[in-house]
Amino acid sequence: MKNIGINVNTTKDLNEKMLNFIIEDIHSIDKNVNIKVYRDCVGLDENESDTLDIIIVLGGDGTILNTSKNVLRSKTPILGVNIGHLGFLAQVEISNVKTALERLFAGEYTVEERDMLQCSYDDGNKIRKYDGLNDVVLCRKVNSRIQRYDIYINNTFYNTFRGDGIIVCTSTGSTGYNLSAGGPIIHPSLNVLCLTPMYSQGLTARSIILDSSSLISITSRKEFEDVYLSVDGQLCIKINGLNPLKISRSENKRRLIKFSNNNYFNTLKEKITFKVKGYEGEIYEGN
Template identity: 85%
Template structure:
């Protein structure tokens, strides 16, 4: 490992204390390593990332998703170190940074390849396309009325929902906005897409799990009011309500570094169940 990139969320590490701590520990392991530091993704793109052996991300899930967007087609794996709030995508907490860096340099890790999701639509000036790791969200304006959405799957009509919006997520993104809207937790090894209506008036509006090869088309039926499109929470784009939004599995993949001692179900317990109980002022039974 000769070239390492560190992308730091400067709002989470204002005095660069964690950044400097990591750089110091890397050089303690191997003083010949070349370290490139990027602040808030400035200077970090696909071409830059291809020169790196690994990208270490300091921040929360949002920082990892933003990094993923900036290096979209890159094959360089990402290692997330959580200095944010939840950090479900991050493999490393502040308390075990030294151990994680040692494992990284000893090669005691695996690289998971996660599916990504793509949406596209024609804005009248051509087709716009966006890729994400977590989800694609269609939603109404806060001050607008309930929207109506027609859903087609593989060209066949599936259902109509009246509600705030629609979430389509990957298995990786199932623990994000999808979970907040009542959708299921999906193990990241499953090759699926999940479609969850947001706060619909219809009793038949339920989540559906689809094969990841499915092609989803969503049309907003509310005239005179556009809907908003968000990909991984990184963009909020007003789109014309008359044209379909097409959603499918992306051809791109995201490589994430995983350590053998990080069990998915322990992560669920610590970052979903345990923190939820803590917010409610309760003690989790398993602790």
């Protein structure tokens, strides 16, 4: 491992104390490693990523998702170091970064390939396409009235939901916005898509788990106002909801570094239960 990129979220590391700490740790393991620093993804794109052996992301889940967007087609693996909120996508906490780096240089890790989503729609001039690791969300404006959304799966009508919007997520993204909207937690080894209505008026409105090869098409009745498209929470675009938003599995994959001691269920316990209860002022009763 000779070329390492570090993408740091400057809002979470204002004085670059964490960044310098990691650089010092890397050089204490191998002083000949070339390190290139990117701040808030500036200068980091697919071509730049291909010159690197690994990208270390210093921030939270949003920073990892933003990095993923910038290096979309790159095969370079990403290692997340959490200095954010939950950091569910991150494999490393800043408290044990030295040990993690030693294991990284010793080759004691695997690379997971996670499915991504692609959404497309006709804006009247061209077909726009966007890829995401977590989710695609079609929703109303905050201060507008609820909308009606027609859902088609593999060109067959599925249902109409009246509510705030529709979330389609990967298994990776199931613990994000989908979970907040009442959707299920899905193990990342499952190659599926999950469609979750957002706060629908219908009591029978529930999530549905679909094969990852499914094609989902969503249109809005546009009874009141335009609807908005969000991909991984990294962009928000007003679109004409009368034109179908088509969502399917992307051809791109996101490669993430994984250490063997990071058990998924322990991560759920620590980051979904323990941290959330801690932020809410409750005591976690587990071990």
